[in-house]
Amino acid sequence: LSRIAYVNGSYVYHLGAMVHVEDRGYQFSDAVYEVVAVLNGKILDLEPHLARLGRSLAGLQIGSPMSNKALSVVLNEVRRLNRLRNGILYFQVSRGVATREHGFPNTEVKPSVVVTAKRLNFDAIKKKQQLGINVITTAETRWARPDIKSVCLLANVLAKAKANKNGATDAWFVDNDGMVTEGTANNAWIIKDNMLITRELSNDILAGITRHTLLSVANDLGMKICERSFSVVEAKGADEAFITSTTNFVMPVVKIDEQKIGDGKVGQVCKKLIKFYWNYLEG
Amino acid sequence: LSRIAYVNGSYVYHLGAMVHVEDRGYQFSDAVYEVVAVLNGKILDLEPHLARLGRSLAGLQIGSPMSNKALSVVLNEVRRLNRLRNGILYFQVSRGVATREHGFPNTEVKPSVVVTAKRLNFDAIKKKQQLGINVITTAETRWARPDIKSVCLLANVLAKAKANKNGATDAWFVDNDGMVTEGTANNAWIIKDNMLITRELSNDILAGITRHTLLSVANDLGMKICERSFSVVEAKGADEAFITSTTNFVMPVVKIDEQKIGDGKVGQVCKKLIKFYWNYLEG
Numbered sequence: 223l224s225r226i227a228y229v230n231g232s233y234v235y236h237l238g239a240m241v242h243v244e245d246r247g248y249q250f251s252d253a254v255y256e257v258v259a260v261l262n263g264k265i266l267d268l269e270p271h272l273a274r275l276g277r278s279l280a281g282l283q284i285g286s287p288m289s290n291k292a293l294s295v296v297l298n299e300v301r302r303l304n305r306l307r308n309g310i311l312y313f314q315v316s317r318g319v320a321t322r323e324h325g326f327p328n329t330e331v332k333p334s335v336v337v338t339a340k341r342l343n344f345d346a347i348k349k350k351q352q353l354g355i356n357v358i359t360t361a362e363t364r365w366a367r368p369d370i371k372s373v374c375l376l377a378n379v380l381a382k383a384k385a386n387k388n389g390a391t392d393a394w395f396v397d398n399d400g401m402v403t404e405g406t407a408n409n410a411w412i413i414k415d416n417m418l419i420t421r422e423l424s425n426d427i428l429a430g431i432t433r434h435t436l437l438s439v440a441n442d443l444g445m446k447i448c449e450r451s452f453s454v455v456e457a458k459g460a461d462e463a464f465i466t467s468t469t470n471f472v473m474p475v476v477k478i479d480e481q482k483i484g485d486g487k488v489g490q491v492c493k494k495l496i497k498f499y500w501n502y503l504e505g
Numbered sequence: 506l507s508r509i510a511y512v513n514g515s516y517v518y519h520l521g522a523m524v525h526v527e528d529r530g531y532q533f534s535d536a537v538y539e540v541v542a543v544l545n546g547k548i549l550d551l552e553p554h555l556a557r558l559g560r561s562l563a564g565l566q567i568g569s570p571m572s573n574k575a576l577s578v579v580l581n582e583v584r585r586l587n588r589l590r591n592g593i594l595y596f597q598v599s600r601g602v603a604t605r606e607h608g609f610p611n612t613e614v615k616p617s618v619v620v621t622a623k624r625l626n627f628d629a630i631k632k633k634q635q636l637g638i639n640v641i642t643t644a645e646t647r648w649a650r651p652d653i654k655s656v657c658l659l660a661n662v663l664a665k666a667k668a669n670k671n672g673a674t675d676a677w678f679v680d681n682d683g684m685v686t687e688g689t690a691n692n693a694w695i696i697k698d699n700m701l702i703t704r705e706l707s708n709d710i711l712a713g714i715t716r717h718t719l720l721s722v723a724n725d726l727g728m729k730i731c732e733r734s735f736s737v738v739e740a741k742g743a744d745e746a747f748i749t750s751t752t753n754f755v756m757p758v759v760k761i762d763e764q765k766i767g768d769g770k771v772g773q774v775c776k777k778l779i780k781f782y783w784n785y786l787e788g
Contacts, residue, residue: 227526240523241531243510243619248524249597250658251534282663312605314532321623322595324658324665324689336526340604365660366646375533375607376657377648380565382607406607 226303228296228337233303236338245334247316250324251374253334254278255314257468258297261344261503263307266468268294270431274371275315279333281370283326284317287333296337304339310469313337314373342469351496354476354488355391357465359454360384362395362403369425378406392465394457394478397426401451408467409433410475412452412460413491419460422449432466439498445491454478462489471503472496509586511579511620516586519621528617530599533607534657536617537561538597540751541580544627544786546590548580549751553714557654558598562616564653566609567600570616579620587622593752596620597656625752634779637759637771638674640748642737643667645678645686652708661689675748677740677761680709684734691750692716695735695743696774702743705732715749722781728774737761745772754786755779 227239247253256275259266272290279286288296297311318331364377381393385406394410395403402410403421409430411420418440423429440447457463463475463483474492476483510522530536539558542549555573562569571579580594601614647660664676668689677693678686685693686704692713694703701723706712723730740746746758746766755778757771 229526237525239526241526242520243512243522243524243597243621245531246662248528248531248536249538249656250662251656252659252662253531255532282659283666314526322621324662325669326662326666338526338605361649363649365648365657366644367660372659373532373534374648374657374659376535376565376655377650379529379533379535379607379609383566383609386608 226300226339228300228335230334230336233299239336239338241316241334241336242319244322245316245319247314247334247373249322251372251376252282253314253316253373254282254284254371255312255373256371258311259342259468260301260306260309260311263301265297265301265311266503267431267435268297270434274429274431275313278371279315281367282317282372284315284333287315287335293335296335300337300339306339306341308344309339309341311337311339347469347471348500351471351473352488354474354492355465356389356477356480357392357394357405357475358385358388358390358479359396359402360393362397364395367425368404368428369423371428382406390477394454396454399451400453400455402454402457403427405465405467408465408470408473410457411464411466412457413462413464413489414456414460416491417446417448418491419448419450419452421451430466432468432471435502436466436472436495436499439502440495443494443498458483460484462492464492464495472499509583509622511583511618513617513619516582522619522621524599524617524619525602527605528599528602530597530617530656532605534655534659535565536597536599536656537565537567537654538595538656539654541594542625542751543584543589543592543594546584548584548594549786550714550718551577551580553717557712557714558596561654562598564650565600565655567598567616570598570618576618579618583620583622589622589624591627592622592624594620594622630752630754631783634754634756635771637757637775638748639672639760639763640675640677640688640758641668641671641673641762642679642685643676645680647678650708651687651711652706654711665689673760677737679737682734683736683738685737685740686710688748688750691748691753691756693740694747694749695740696745696747696772697739697743699774700729700731701774702731702733702735704734713749715751715754718785719749719755719778719782722785723778726777726781741766743767745775747775747778755782
C-alpha cells in the first residue's frame, strides 16, 4: 500500500489523501490518468507515458497542470517517499473543482493532480506469465473514445467483474462487427503461423505503451507483425494469444471463453517475447 | 452555493467536503447519483428518485448504503441546514474506497454517500421557458448503459461543451440509425399534429422522472402520446420540440442545429404543458 500520496501540491499520508466532492473527476469522470511501472527503483517508459497524458488532456481540452519536468519530479518524489523499489505509480489529472454543471466551467479552474504508489511483486507476475490467464469475451459497451485514457471506466469495471465472476482474469471487448477491440486495461494480441496480430490504432483502443514497445522488440527480433482487427473466431483458432499492459507486461492468454488456445499452455512465441521483453526492461 | 454538505455520515462545510482519492467514484466513475428539485422548501418527487437510485445501484451491484427512509432524513437535513427554499439537492453513492483494481473489491467496502445543495432561481427558469433554447445534434458517444444514472458522464460533458461552444444550450445524441436518443442530461421530445413523441424506454436512455410525470400530466389532459424513436430529420420538421429534466422541467427547444422549429418561437402545446406542469408542481 501507498504510504504517501501527492495531492494538489502536497505530499500527504495516503489515508488523508482527499479531493473535494465537486472535483469533476468525482462527479463527471472528467479526468485522465496514467500508470507507470517502477522496476528496481527506476520508472519505466516515463517519457511516452507523459506524452500520452498530454494527448489525453488535449483530447478533453484540459490544460496541462504542470510541465512534464515538474511532474517527473513529483513522481520520483512519491516513489522516493514510499521507498518504492518495485511497483507502480498512479497519476491522475482532473479538470478541477467547480460548481456542478456538465459543460466546461466558465471560470478558469486549476486541474487537480493526484499521485499514489503501490508495491507490486514482479516475481508473482513472472510466475503468472508461466501459467497464462483465461479471458472471456464481452460486447463493447464503453464510450466512443477509449483512446483517451480517462477515468470514464464504468464499462471496464463491469466487464472485469463479469470476467472474475466467470473464473477468468480479464474480458476482451468485442465490437458490433465481432472484432476484438482490447481488454479492460490492456491490448489484445494473437499469434498465427508466427505472425503477431494486434488491432491497429484508432479511437477504438488505447495506444498502449507496452504495445508500442513490444512491436519494436518484435521488429528487432525479425518477427512478422500485422496491425489489424481480428475476430473472436479467429482468436479462438490462433496458435497463441496474449495481452500487454504496464503491469502485466506480456501475459499469455491460454483460454478464451473457456476454449483452449493451441494446446492450452503458454506457447513458444509467447515465451520468447516474455524473455526478450524482460531483457529489454532489465538490461 | 451549498454551505453544508453531507459526506459519509457527517454534515460538513461545503469547502471541506472531501472524499478519498481512491474512492471508486473518482478513479473508475463507479458511482450513481440523483438530483431532486426543492420548491418552496419541499423536495419534489422524492419517492421516484429514490426508486431510480435503487435501480441504478442494483445495475452496478452496489449495495444500498442506507434505507430510503434514512436517506430522506439526510436529504431533508441538508436542505434544512442550507435553508434551501428553491434549488436542488445532489446526492451520489459510489461503490466506496478500495485499493485501485478494476474489478469489484474482494473485501466488503462501504458505499460512499455525498449530498450537496444548490440554490436555483426558478423565476429565471420560467423566463427561459418563455424564450426556449437552442440545441445541436451530435453522434451518440456514451457508454452502453445511460439508463443507469452513473457519473460515467465524460461523453455528456464533451457534448455539452460542444453545444456551448456553438452557441447552443444543449446537445441531443443521435444513434447509428440517425435517431435521437436524448439530451446530455434530459429527455428529448417533439410535437407533431398535437401528438407528443418521445423515445421509448430502453437501455439507451434515462427513465426521466419529469418525463414520466409529464406523460401522466399529458394523459390527464387527454393529449395524444406516442413513445417511439424519432430521427433528426423528423425533429427538424416537427411543429414544436422540448426537453424535460429535474432542473429544466419542460423547456421548449426553438432551434435544432440552427434550424427553426415551427416559427422558431415557443409553441402553443409547449405553453400549455409548461402551465399545467407548474400547476402540478405548485398545486
